[in-house]
Amino acid sequence: MRPFSKVVLSLVVTLLEPVATTPVRGDVLSSRAIAGRYIIGFNEGVDAAAHTQWARSVHERNIKRRSDASVQTNGIETVFRRLNAYVGNFDPATIEEIRANTEVAYVEVDRVFELFQTESSGLVTQANSTWGLALVSHRDPNETDYVYDGSAGEGHYAYVLDSGINIDHVDFGGRASLGYNAVGTPENHYDNAGHGTHVAGTIGSNTYGVSKKANLVSVKISNETGYYFSAMIDGIDWVLDDALTNNRMNRSVVNISGGGPYSQAVANACLQAYQKGMTIVAAAGNGNSSSSWISPAGNNGVIAVASVDRNRKRAPLSNWGPVIDIFAPGEDTLSTWIGSPTAIHVTNGTSMASPHVAGTVLYLQKLEGLATPDEVLNRLVELSTKDVVEDPQDSPNRLLYTGAA
Known part of the structure; x- marks a missing residue:
């Protein structure tokens, strides 16, 4: 395993000295x-x-x-x-x-960055769960139940850097809260896109979530006017302050289901967060291309997640490459939505794969006492089901597994 360092060709990201040039790969992902x-x-x-x-x-x-x-x-x-x-x-x-x-x-x-979504205490068993939950809790791809330890991330926190969270959704059971709005005022901290609510549901909702007792904190970094890297960095900065102030660093995870072309500013923010002890999970992107030039997934200190379908085949649009840390379910994902306290929705993308991993991070932190980002990544790699992903391209062939069953 790498010492949590993603070397992108000859590029070395450093905090201590100016970087003279920034890599540009317009053929990978354009950005305004x-x-x-x-x-x-x-x-x-x-x-x-x-x-x-x-x-x-x-x-x-x-x-x-x-x-x-x-x-x-x-x-x-x-x-x-x-x-x-x-x-x-x-x-x-x-x-x-x-x-x-x-x-x-x-x-x-x-x-501007984009959200990576494409449209179309003892073991507990959730019968007839979503296929993604069943897949991450079994080695056998034909299982239909989700098996998990009853501790389920209790007392731990997912910071969801996204479009907001519908905190009134009944499936959150009162565990979702509005943390920080980097793109407006506290009064307009609502999810007008559904993306963030869907992601939060996969992390920790009662029915669709991996860690069913975890707390979900909305950090709104996008709205109807767009998705800006500066807002993403502002969100990371707020999370660091909140987690350090409240002594949550080893009881929390950041999920970022979006990204854009390589950004030195985002790379530095993620590396500083990692050095301070924050675990960041990010979607690999939906370009069917290398994630090496994507921020934040391709940046040092970030767990990069690619997507598979229910047959354990890399999703057609999922990015790939040596910077990928793990694959997780991302296609035809059912989760919470906006519009009512009971709304649900099916959608696709590495945006949906990333929260499966973020939820597993909280699950393992609670169950095994993992304390640092390196411990988290090492354990995810150790537990993962090896060499079962079809068409991984140049990615390490590892499929997310919680270790429950």
Whole structure:
């Protein structure tokens, strides 16, 4: 097993020194840049307050110099709590001064990412469960029941970085809560897409979830206006702060069922989170291509999940490659939905595979006391059913297994 390090060709991600170039693979996954909006990372040991004050003064000076008063930029919008980065809207002169500052590790244009969904205490047995739950709790693919330990992730937390959660859904049993909205105000922290509610249901709902007693925390990073890497990083930053403040680091998991082209800013955020002890699980993507150039799935410190169908065959659109850590059920997945407290929906994609793994992380943390991301990944690899996935491409042939049956 790798020491949780994903080497993408010759690229090495580092937190301590600037990276001169960023890999670009437009043939893997295109993404729309947000004009004038940047994510800026600064080096370890830099005084954040002093640096951001300097950046604000540079922006203010350059705005006053502009001859076109109709073109305005907001400057710094968000300074992250636990990550060495900030986000803002800057004019070209300001961004060039920031880029030239030796305290700065990288300057990256904010981009749109996508959700990886495609449409179409003693053992307990849940009869006639979803096929995905049955598959992850048995070596035999023909079983129809979900077998699990009754502890079921109790007292543990899934941070769902997504479109929100329908917390009033009866199948959550009051265990779902609204944590943080990175794309709006607390008042509009609702799931208007269904994606996040579906993901949360696979992690921990009573009927469709892997860890049926886990707590589900909504971290909203997308809305009807789009999905931005800066919001994803803001969400990771909030989760780090919340988990550290509440002593949950070894009792929690982050699920990100979305992504986009390689991002230095996202890579740094994920690596910092991993170094602080946070386990992050991410969908591999639905491009039928290599995940090596996808963020966050291809980044160091992230558990990358590809998708299989009920016949244990790699899903037609599932990404693949050496950065994949494990396969999990993702096709024809039934779970909770929006629109009512009882709504359910079937959908597909690596977005649905990732929460099967995130739920298993909580399940194993509770049952076996796994404390670090490395312990979690080692155990997932150890338990996995080997060499049964059809057409894995260049991926390690490992299928998720909870170890229950």
